[in-house]
């Protein structure tokens with residue numbers, strides 16, 4: 001087949017060449033792939049799908065869609081290495097104490113649960129064996145996703161993993177910034193700055209746009225008074241440093257990649273849902 005490939009390249013039938021050597025899909029995005037190509041790859045050659053989920057809510061001086069932009073870029077970076085497809089991003093989620101801010105958007109928990117449950121069923125029915133949710137948004141959404149994957153996994157006998165990247169990458173935050181992070185803090189701002197630097201606006205930033213999260217249930221405010229919530233007082237302010245942004249983006253993705261690879265390897269080793 002190799003000599004045929006070389007031959008047809010030489011005579012210019014590039015399309016035929018591609019058709020002859022279909023080891024890789026022409027795209028990893030479910031939005032872009034055709035049903036015919038999908039059928040050729042899933043699940044025979046591609047067993048894993050990455051599903052980015054987030055929400056729309058204020059994030060200091062970075063985009064309202066930061067929770068969608070981050071896991072989507074992460075999925076694009078990791079999909080080739082994980083041999084995974086990328087499901088369309090779920091851009092709407094459960095926004096809580098930041099709901100009152102301009103441009104924020106909230107889906108009810110009831111609607112979200114039903115909708116995400118159907119998305120997970122759809123991915124399982126399309127043949128994926130490993131469904132990996134890359135979640136960009138905290139609050140109740142994390143617990144709901146955890147519960148949904150346990151139900152969907154049992155129901156469809158498909159392995160499922162949900163990742164909250166900002167928590168997973170806590171060590172990387174300390175490694176790059178020398179301190180803890182925050183919601184729309186140094187960590188999230190850097191990650192987004194590396195993806196869409198033109199949509200990060202340092203000139204609009206001031207330190208009084210930040211509030212440390214209350215320790216040990218000491219108080220609660222609704223709406224939360226700042227869109228930048230610091231995990232610890234005095235730490236986590238955005239740095240807007242392009243080099244840190246690049247380093248952090250890469251380190252976070254390495255951490256997420258390592259976790260997904262490890263979990264899939266161990267699922268395989270245990271032969272879970274392989275019968």
Ligand SMILES: [Zn+2]
Pocket residue numbers: 059066067136137183184188
């Ligand atoms: Zn966020």
